[in-house]
Amino acid sequence: MGQALTPTALVVEDDLMQRALVSMLLEESDMRVVQCESAEAALAVLDQIGSRLAMIFTDVELAGDMDGIEFAHQARERFPELRIVVTSGAPRVRRLPDGTKFMAKPWVPLDVLREAQHALRH
Template sequence: MSDQLTSDPPCALVVDDDTLILMDAIQILEDAGFRVFEAMNVADALAMLDQHHRDIQLLFTDVHMPGDLDGFALARRTAERFPHVAIVVASGEAKPGPDDLPEGATFIAKPFSAEVVHHHVRKTMPAEKHPPQLRRTSPSHPD
């Protein structure tokens, strides 16, 4: 991808090793107006970030995945190397401990709904980077 026009939708990277959850998260973010990249492990996600970091505005990642690194490590590395990327971490098993999440990242429990994902994306990303569809949906979800 080359330089993006301001009218182009922002890109998100979804990372999960469970195909059904991956596809669900992709659909939720596409419905919110994102163009979506996908990866099924941290190594592939880091490679995708290296290649497309100028375009990716949101990382949405699971915690437990195959390989040496988990989603918390991915979130921390992303924040260090690509500070413009907003980060949402999701898990049905793990809860973040001290220093697991980088500053500004948010955590949601699985299973999640589109409303919950949209709420946390709105909270995590600067408003001027929200796709138009996300701006139009109601931000009424409580913290």
């Protein structure tokens, strides 16, 4: 009998402190975390381990040419059942993919933990 794979979350955030905080919270929820600062790097992760991801947590503003909303659309196309959370300090002006959760900054850690628990249940 093989050991169950640890659920993995992908955190895409260009701010190091925010990325570290979200990663710590998700690790507290017994998730393995992969961190990226750009959507381009996150797409490479999707190509490698997308089918093993439990959730994606992405900011709208990212390093690189692609923003978090475009990344969320591409992730949703590839993995329709994946839990995706998009966060931003600015008001949301563009449509998110169906089923994507928007979390306004500043969010509270409990909200991130709730999203992790939701992802782990599904």
